Amino acid sequence: MQQIADVNNLVLRTFKKNYVVARQRKKGVCIFQVTYAYTNHARPPDDGKLREINPDVNWLTVGQEHILPKPGVKKYPPLPVNIIYS
Numbered sequence: 001m002q003q004i005a006d007v008n009n010l011v012l013r014t015f016k017k018n019y020v021v022a023r024q025r026k027k028g029v030c031i032f033q034v035t036y037a038y039t040n041h042a043r044p045p046d047d048g049k050l051r052e053i054n055p056d057v058n059w060l061t062v063g064q065e066h067i068l069p070k071p072g073v074k075k076y077p078p079l080p081v082n083i084i085y086s
Helices: 002-007 014-019
Strands: 020-024 027-038 060-068
Touching: 002 014, 014 020, 014 027
Parallel strands: none
Antiparallel strands: 020 027, 027 060
């Protein structure tokens, strides 16, 4: 939690108050949101030509990852984090 707060220029107390939905001792639970994006293999070609479908390549990838503020908190924005592929 300290590292996420530091990266986003927040005081740890502010982070806990506005982003942590449940706590137990020094551990906390936050709301984590992931959005996915299509890869180039899933989009039509830019030149408009047909291409063969290759099922071996990934068609989706992680687009964005955020820690969301607690429900009802509007003053603080979602915090970008990099958890899945780190």
